[in-house]
Amino acid sequence: MCQEKSCFMFGFDTPLKTSRSGHPVKELKMCVYPMDNRLCIYVALKEYLKRTSSIRGDVDKLFVSYVKPHREVSRETIARWIRVVLDRSGVDIRKFTAHSVRAAAVSKDKINNVSIDDIIHYKVHSV
Incomplete structure (x- = not known):
């Protein structure tokens, strides 16, 4: 995952479940939705990362459990x-x-x- 000014970019080294044969998804962009911050995935993801930073530890996956021991879900x-x-x-x-x-x-x-x-x-x- 890479955070830029207006997008989060996720890279994939293996094909996703929905990838067409011969057309693997290499990158997924989640960009700012300027019309309404309440509906913006970028704002929500930024807030999620902020709120989970104290429990994240060495977990490098995006989603972590909010129940101890706070491992990837x-x-x-x-x-x-x-x-x-x-x-x-x-x-x-x-x-x-x-x-x-x-x-x-x-x-x-x-x-x-x-x-x-x-x-x-x-x-x-x-x-």
Whole structure:
């Protein structure tokens, strides 16, 4: 992970689960969303890193447990956290899973009358 002025950049040395054969993802950018800091992944990630700095120790993974001994968390834990957030956000977790969070977010945007142009612009440019 590398933090720049307006983006966090994550590098990958192995293909991701969703990578197409022959087209591995080498870098993921999470950039500032200037329209609303409350919805900005960059601001949220910066705050998360600040709040977890005292418990992080020598863990070099992004997500750490908030329960002692504060080790890196498993995929299952992250999936559970995502389900909790989806549920508390009013998303039907019987219909959407942790793996379909992007689809759930777009569906929620559409239900809340966010314009298609705004949905496409942000989803395309933030990844």
